[in-house]
Amino acid sequence: MPSHLYIHVPFCDGKCHYCGFFSVVAAPSVIELYSTLPAREYDCHLARLPELGKAPLRTLYMGGGTPAMLGNDGLKRLADALAKRLSFDTLEEWTVEITPASASAALFATLSAIGVNRVSIGVQSFDDTILKRIGRRHDAQAAVAAIKRAQDAGFANTGIDLIAGLPDVTPALWSETLDRAISLSLTHLSVYALTVESGTPLAQQVEDGLELPGDDDQLAALDQAEAAFGEAGFARYEISNYALPGFECRHNLAVWRGYDYLGLGPAAASRVGRMRWTNSKDLEEYIGNVKNDTPPPGESTAFDAAEDAEERVIFALRLSEGIDLAAEARRFPALAGRVDAWEQRLADLAVPGITERVGDRWRLTARGREVCDAVLRELV
Ligand code: SF4
Incomplete structure (x- = not known):
């Protein structure tokens, strides 16, 4: 929560x-x-x-x-x-x-x-x-x-x-x-x-x-x-x-480390449990609903356990601290089936200098940060 x-x-x-x-x-x-x-x-x-x-x-x-x-x-x-x-x-x-x-x-x-x-x-x-x-x-x-x-x-x-x-x-x-x-x-x-x-x-x-x-x-x-x-x-x-x-x-x-957050206000996004929702960008509707104790309108997505874990973990690649896949697999057991494939892919990306392994963690190199969005898209 x-x-x-x-x-x-x-x-x-x-x-x-x-x-x-x-x-x-x-x-x-x-x-x-x-x-x-x-x-x-x-x-x-x-x-x-x-x-x-x-x-x-x-x-x-x-x-x-x-x-x-x-x-x-x-x-x-x-x-x-x-x-x-x-x-x-x-x-x-x-x-x-x-x-x-x-x-x-x-x-x-x-x-x-x-x-x-x-x-x-x-x-x-x-x-x-x-x-x-x-x-x-x-x-x-x-x-x-x-x-x-x-x-x-x-x-x-x-x-x-x-x-x-x-x-x-x-x-x-x-x-x-x-x-x-x-x-x-x-x-x-x-x-x-x-x-x-x-x-x-x-x-x-x-x-x-x-x-x-x-x-x-x-x-x-x-x-x-x-x-x-x-x-x-x-x-x-x-x-x-x-x-x-x-x-x-x-x-x-x-x-970025994948913890839950609650967003309040029009256009605000929330990530709670297996749900993500974004309030609509409509101030009038927002005021009308909330004044009447009704949640504001918006769009929501429900994830299964594996999707939820993938999304929470992989965006931490934006951080220079990178990710420790073994630790994340312990945090999210639903990742068990994905970790080996990610490990392999991140190792493949190390060959052209996009990723690097530092101790137990994978992170993007300077070259990798330039193509971060493409890397994240590929991994999720
Ligand atoms: S209009 Fe300008 S000041 Fe207002 S939110 Fe956008 S960037 Fe910020």
């Missing part, structure tokens, strides 16, 4: 051109109404899965969207509503995603007061021209000010997100962004390769002729980040994530 809780806050003050996450610009009355609904959705799940309440809560991650759009009162209402249902005594990590434009001193005071101990700030680039071109509603100075405000408010565990492979970002410009990131006393750095999500303004721009960097340029930008961050003491513990020792995101680690 999940010890890891995700809450999606589906509001933003506009739409970044590349963004494929579910978020809308909504009226203040809708945002206010929303603030207690994730807790009520929790009640809906608890009614059909009473075991949910038995697992100690270890990580809480509030993302979006822009959680700060709830306002300080809304954040407190949400935290109070959760605290009535769940004990925070066992909580090790509570992350909130922040946008630079919303990062006021009052926000950080509220986050600190409700128990948040980790913030992740969406910076994406430290170049104003690039930020404007991708539809961000802040400049580089606001991003730096947001980071400093978080640190001044006592958030020793502050991370940022960057995007690699944005159009017109030369290696020299990218290097400036990486150096700026390194200079800011952060504990965690995420670098996502730009992807074109269908239905976004970026997808339209590409259709209209915008040229994006090719695969080689994108890989070079990711390599540049790995070299710069490595030199600064950050370990690449997952394909897109770097941390100083001890500052890896515990919530995301739990998800």
